[in-house]
Amino acid sequence: xxxxxxxxxxxxxxxxxxxxxxxxxxxxxxxxxxxxxxxxxxxxxxxxxxxxxxxxxxxxxxxxxxxxxxxxxxxxxxxxxxxxxxxxxxxxxxxxxxxxxxxxxxxxxxxxxxxxxxxxxxxxxxxxxxxxxxxxxxxxxxxxxxxxxxxxxxxxxxxxxxxxxxxxxxxxxxxxxxxxxxxxxxxxxxxxxxxxxxxxxxxxxxxxxxxxxxxxxxxxxxxxxxxxxxxxxxxxxxxxxxxxxxxxxxxxxxxxxxxxxxxxxxxxxxxxxxxxxxxxxxxxxxxxxxxxxxxxxxxxxxxxxxxxxxxxxxxxxxxxxxxxxxxxxxxxxxxxxxxxxxxxxx
Amino acid sequence: xxxxxxxxxxxxxxxxxxxxxxxxxxxxxxxxxxxxxxxxxxxxxxxxxxxxxxxxxxxxxxxxxxxxxxxxxxxxxxxxxxxxxxxxxxxxxxxxxxxxxxxxxxxxxxxxxxxxxxxxxxxxxxxxxxxxxxxxxxxxxxxxxxxxxxxxxxxxxxxxxxxxxxxxxxxxxxxxxxxxxxxxxxxxxxxxxxxxxxxxxxxxxxxxxxxxxxxxxxxxxxxxxxxxxxxxxxxxxxxxxxxxxxxxxxxxxxxxxxxxxxxxxxxxxxxxxxxxxxxxxxxxxxxx
Numbered sequence: 001x002x003x004x005x006x007x008x009x010x011x012x013x014x015x016x017x018x019x020x021x022x023x024x025x026x027x028x029x030x031x032x033x034x035x036x037x038x039x040x041x042x043x044x045x046x047x048x049x050x051x052x053x054x055x056x057x058x059x060x061x062x063x064x065x066x067x068x069x070x071x072x073x074x075x076x077x078x079x080x081x082x083x084x085x086x087x088x089x090x091x092x093x094x095x096x097x098x099x100x101x102x103x104x105x106x107x108x109x110x111x112x113x114x115x116x117x118x119x120x121x122x123x124x125x126x127x128x129x130x131x132x133x134x135x136x137x138x139x140x141x142x143x144x145x146x147x148x149x150x151x152x153x154x155x156x157x158x159x160x161x162x163x164x165x166x167x168x169x170x171x172x173x174x175x176x177x178x179x180x181x182x183x184x185x186x187x188x189x190x191x192x193x194x195x196x197x198x199x200x201x202x203x204x205x206x207x208x209x210x211x212x213x214x215x216x217x218x219x220x221x222x223x224x225x226x227x228x229x230x231x232x233x234x235x236x237x238x239x240x241x242x243x244x245x246x247x248x249x250x251x252x253x254x255x256x257x258x259x260x261x262x263x264x265x266x267x268x269x270x271x272x273x274x275x276x277x278x279x280x281x282x283x284x285x286x287x288x289x290x291x292x293x294x295x296x297x298x299x300x301x302x303x304x305x306x307x308x309x310x311x312x313x314x315x316x317x318x319x320x321x322x323x324x325x326x327x328x329x330x331x332x333x334x335x336x337x338x339x340x341x342x343x344x345x346x
Numbered sequence: 347x348x349x350x351x352x353x354x355x356x357x358x359x360x361x362x363x364x365x366x367x368x369x370x371x372x373x374x375x376x377x378x379x380x381x382x383x384x385x386x387x388x389x390x391x392x393x394x395x396x397x398x399x400x401x402x403x404x405x406x407x408x409x410x411x412x413x414x415x416x417x418x419x420x421x422x423x424x425x426x427x428x429x430x431x432x433x434x435x436x437x438x439x440x441x442x443x444x445x446x447x448x449x450x451x452x453x454x455x456x457x458x459x460x461x462x463x464x465x466x467x468x469x470x471x472x473x474x475x476x477x478x479x480x481x482x483x484x485x486x487x488x489x490x491x492x493x494x495x496x497x498x499x500x501x502x503x504x505x506x507x508x509x510x511x512x513x514x515x516x517x518x519x520x521x522x523x524x525x526x527x528x529x530x531x532x533x534x535x536x537x538x539x540x541x542x543x544x545x546x547x548x549x550x551x552x553x554x555x556x557x558x559x560x561x562x563x564x565x566x567x568x569x570x571x572x573x574x575x576x577x578x579x580x581x582x583x584x585x586x587x588x589x590x591x592x593x594x595x596x597x598x599x600x601x602x603x604x605x606x607x608x609x610x611x612x613x614x615x616x617x618x619x620x621x622x623x624x625x626x627x628x629x630x631x632x633x634x
Contacts, residue, residue: 003415003446003448004443006446007446010446014431018431019431019433019435021434050545061439098589127448157598168432170429170430170431170432171425171428171429171430172429172430172431174423174425174428174429175423175424175428175443175487175490176396176446176493177393177394177395177416178393178394178395178421178423179418179443179446179447179448179449180415180416180418180419180446180447180448180494181415181446181447182394182414182415182418183394186446324427
């Protein structure tokens with residue numbers, strides 16, 4: 001155990017300090033930051049910005065049945081004024097203009113209210129408890145980009161072959177393996193370092209996305225049910241956007257481990273960085289394509305877990321749990337294969 | 347006592363090692379053979395980098411494979427072309443290797459400095475390895491191999507890339523070390539080992555061809571080494587006829603040195619054999 005820890009410490013030091021892996025990690029974080037900032041549009045309202053801003057000011061930022069009643073009362077008041085006014089007796093042009101403006105505004109409010117009511121009814125149907133609905137529903141654009149963690153995958157694709165092939169390429173392997181620490185402990189420590197970096201990188205990338213989203217919107221918006229977001233109406237998870245984001249981050253982080261192991265296996269078989277990168281990209285693209293075409297078995301593919309919110313959209317809670325179990329199993333299988341392939345004496 | 351028992355290493359239908367067996371005690375054992383003879387394969391199997399197809403190596407009667415880390419703790423290995431992380435300094439590498447070899451932390455730095463001094467790298471200890479010459483890297487390779495005070499030191503072509511002065515220095519260092527350990531000095535350069543080896547093991551096509559101390563091996567060559575003073579017309583013909591021959595300069599004259607069971611020429615006279623003649627005799631065309 002002591003040998004493993006010593007080797008782990010040195011592998012980390014070699015990768016991050018000696019081979020300047022920190023520059024790459026910093027690069028990945030900056031790219032992720034750029035993606036997150038670019039993906040986060042300014043706060044927008046679904047229908048009429050001024051109208052919903054007014055609603056928020058008057059009734060608080062959450063839409064509810066009570067709000068609906070209040071808006072209805074306001075609209076009825078306008079109707080009463082219009083109904084009780086004898087239009088034939090009004091001759092003043094300004095008065096006519098004011099009244100027609102009031103009617104147009106009421107009509108807009110009616111449209112907005114009916115949109116809110118139908119969304120609210122939709123949510124009530126797909127959720128067992130009383131749903132929360134805010135006037136700001138334009139999270140969709142951001143969420144759609146909270147998808148495949150490319151920055152993290154690119155980072156792993158560069159750093160894992162560096163880690164696995166570094167000793168071999170510079171000839172250190174020949175003097176390291178015959179030490180008392182030995183081949184198995186060294187390989188094991190490399191896999192652990194790879195997993196540490198892969199998991200941390202994915203966690204940091206996902207967290208950055210999440211933090212930027214939370215900063216650009218208010219926390220209240222994140223409390224709305226995931227079904228409020230267009231495209232997520234059929235989502236089987238009874239949770240808020242916030243909950244789903246956290247589940248998404250957990251799954252993405254879990255999916256980094258088998259990816260690390262798979263890249264490690266490919267590195268030891270293919271032995272050249274460009275070949276490893278090409279093979280991983282091809283495997284990812286093919287598995288993404290097949291997973292899309294065959295949704296019933298999509299959770300068998302690594303890319304499904306890495307694909308972020310689309311896995312939240314596609315799977316129920318029990319399926320997500322199975323997906324997590326699959327990810328752990330894949331990690332175990334790939335790490336066994338990696339150990340066998342890399343430790344095998346020629 | 348190190349015992350190689352019926353070692354075989356097969357790559358497809360090619361035997362890199364063919365039923366190799368021998369026993370080694372303390373002292374310097376020179377493993378001599380032409381390129382591709384199986385020397386490096388044997389070394390790689392000994393240090394655990396390669397697995398044999400069959401056979402085993404025993405250390406004090408125990409299988410080295412089964413001994414695992416216990417055996418690896420007893421060996422020091424310097425590969426043919428030692429490669430190091432160019433970003434490490436000499437001292438950082440020594441510390442790294444000391445930790446990987448499980449050398450006690452408290453005494454680690456002292457041991458590293460001692461070894462760097464013994465290979466004349468004290469002044470370069472804080473310099474990055476990427477700035478080192480080939481000879482400096484070879485010396486560093488030897489220093490790292492010695493960190494764990496090994497009982498068996500394996501040197502695979504250690505003088506490759508060294509200039510004559512460094513070779514002499516290296517030989518002297520190895521001679522000193524041999525008092526305390528078994529050294530396997532793998533080379534194809536006879537002059538590297540002829541003054542220091544306790545025994546020479548000749549290996550060819552993966553097989554042990556001959557083993558013995560240098561005087562005994564040379565004695566066996568008596569009556570098989572000849573010198574001819576050829577005229578210019580004959581020289582090319584004789585060189586072609588006797589591939590186990592070499593040209594040497596004696597008293598400003600070119601003399602043809604021939605290794606052959608029979609007298610090669612009427613004017614040939616027998617001369618004193620040297621270790622190089624043993625090498626030429628055994629490896630024939632391959633060695634030239």
